[in-house]
Amino acid sequence: MAKHNFLAFCHVLQSVYCRRFLIGKTHRIASVFLLSLLPLVASAEVLSLQQAVEKAVSQDDWLISSQQKENAIRALSQGMTALPDPKINVGLLNMPTDSFDFNQEAMTQFSVSVSQMFPAGDTLRLTGEKYAAQGDQMPLMRDNRRAMLAMEVSNLWLTAYSYEESIKLVKQNRTLFEQLHEVVESSYSSAYGRAKQQDLVRSELELIKLDHRLTQLRQAKENALKKLSQYILPAMAGQNKADQEITLKTTGEPIMVTPSNSRSSLSSNSLALAARLSQHPLVRIVDVQSNTAQIDKSIAEQKYKPEWGVTLGYGYRGDDLSGKDRADLASIAVSVSVPIFSSSRQDAQVKAASLQVESFLSEKQLVLNELMAKYRVLTSDITLLDQRIRIYQTKLLPSYRESAQAMLNAYTSNDGVFSDVVQARIATLNAHIELLNIRIERFKRLAELNYVMAQDEEVKLK
Numbered sequence: 001m002a003k004h005n006f007l008a009f010c011h012v013l014q015s016v017y018c019r020r021f022l023i024g025k026t027h028r029i030a031s032v033f034l035l036s037l038l039p040l041v042a043s044a045e046v047l048s049l050q051q052a053v054e055k056a057v058s059q060d061d062w063l064i065s066s067q068q069k070e071n072a073i074r075a076l077s078q079g080m081t082a083l084p085d086p087k088i089n090v091g092l093l094n095m096p097t098d099s100f101d102f103n104q105e106a107m108t109q110f111s112v113s114v115s116q117m118f119p120a121g122d123t124l125r126l127t128g129e130k131y132a133a134q135g136d137q138m139p140l141m142r143d144n145r146r147a148m149l150a151m152e153v154s155n156l157w158l159t160a161y162s163y164e165e166s167i168k169l170v171k172q173n174r175t176l177f178e179q180l181h182e183v184v185e186s187s188y189s190s191a192y193g194r195a196k197q198q199d200l201v202r203s204e205l206e207l208i209k210l211d212h213r214l215t216q217l218r219q220a221k222e223n224a225l226k227k228l229s230q231y232i233l234p235a236m237a238g239q240n241k242a243d244q245e246i247t248l249k250t251t252g253e254p255i256m257v258t259p260s261n262s263r264s265s266l267s268s269n270s271l272a273l274a275a276r277l278s279q280h281p282l283v284r285i286v287d288v289q290s291n292t293a294q295i296d297k298s299i300a301e302q303k304y305k306p307e308w309g310v311t312l313g314y315g316y317r318g319d320d321l322s323g324k325d326r327a328d329l330a331s332i333a334v335s336v337s338v339p340i341f342s343s344s345r346q347d348a349q350v351k352a353a354s355l356q357v358e359s360f361l362s363e364k365q366l367v368l369n370e371l372m373a374k375y376r377v378l379t380s381d382i383t384l385l386d387q388r389i390r391i392y393q394t395k396l397l398p399s400y401r402e403s404a405q406a407m408l409n410a411y412t413s414n415d416g417v418f419s420d421v422v423q424a425r426i427a428t429l430n431a432h433i434e435l436l437n438i439r440i441e442r443f444k445r446l447a448e449l450n451y452v453m454a455q456d457e458e459v460k461l462k
Contacts, residue, residue: 047232049158053150055231056153057150060145060231080127083118087115089313090112092108094107095108109315111313113314114312116310117309118307120304120307121302129295133288133292141281144280144281155444155447161248162440167214174207177425180203180408180421198418203418277372278368280371286360286364290361296356297357300353304343306337307337311334317329374452378445382442397428397431407421408421408424
């Protein structure tokens with residue numbers, strides 16, 4: 001909102017300068033300077049949490065590359081079902097070497113043959129299915145990538161948001177410390193005041209410490225925004241990411257939509273939880289890999305069957321020495337492989353493929369167990385964080401405020417010391433920041449839970 005106001009201010013001020021001071025060189029220069037600031041202001045990227053996630057997903061290069069790889073694999077799967085190319089043989093057979101006369105011998109002929117091989121069993125069909133199964137992995141990998149991007153971008157956005165809100169809290173408390181410093185300074189300067197010099201020095205020191213704290217928070221916020229920019233701001237021609245900016249669009253505390261399934265019902269029902277998590281992209285990827293291994297096993301079993309080949313030939317013969325026509329010759333031949341020496345090799349391949357299928361079954365259970373454990377940890381953390389938030393809101397923060405007010409009342413009535421007032425104020429500020437951090441941590445746990453549940457849940461702000 002501040003940047004938009006500044007943008008409007010630049011336009012209005014430039015217009016005023018141009019109308020009233022058109023002939024004034026100094027004011028024309030000022031007008032040009034204000035216009036030069038407009039692209040800098042307009043280049044800032046103002047994003048809410050939902051917009052940040054959507055932008056990161058929409059322009060992710062990995063997703064584009066994955067789609068291209070899937071297209072390539074599916075193109076290969078269509079070509080793998082075709083038969084091997086036939087072979088054409090052209091030859092001159094039984095040519096007499098004493099005269100090289102084509103008509104001299106009856107056996108001499110010009111031969112043309114075509115041969116076609118047929119792979120063993122259903123090898124071609126199974127090979128096509130194997131490539132198609134490999135292509136089926138890519139959409140699931142993209143689903144997992146989108147869910148991971150949503151989690152990572154949410155974590156970075158929430159981190160930057162926490163620093164921004166902390167800066168606001170520190171600024172608010174700095175205003176209170178400035179007012180307190182004015183009271184101490186006035187009391188110290190007054191003839192009737194009882195403030196000590198050490199109280200004045202302490203108040204000035206606390207203001208300096210707050211300024212230093214603000215600088216640290218601003219640095220941490222900028223670092224978080226720079227990390228977020230790698231997902232949000234793609235490199236543009238002639239423009240570095242460092243020249244671009246991201247501004248958080250915050251109109252209130254972020255609200256993250258949780259998965260639609262009831263956490264309590266799933267946590268208490270292991271079968272329902274396993275059924276829900278079995279739809280996670282990581283689990284489904286293992287299922288597809290298991291299907292691919294099963295196809296490899298079937299291909300290995302097909303190789304026990306023989307390969308077949310058919311050859312069709314035509315032989316042209318010349319006339320005999322007396323000028324009579326000789327009959328042309330036609331031939332057909334069938335070849336078949338005899339898998340005698342390759343049986344031990346095929347036994348090993350079938351056994352290896354069977355073991356690979358079993359390994360994927362075990363891997364699926366491992367992934368499912370990890371997701372279930374992660375789900376239970378996250379739901380437990382969220383429940384405990386909710387309890388901590390309630391304690392801060394209902395007990396700790398009111399107590400800190402009462403303590404700070406009591407210390408201030410005691411000091412103003414000359415019944416307390418200034419250091420106690422400062423400590424109470426700092427403790428209240430730290431409590432507010434701690435509550436903010438707990439809330440942000442809860443939102444991050446929800447982002448991780450959304451990834452575990454692998455649902456496209458909406459994340460938005462009030």
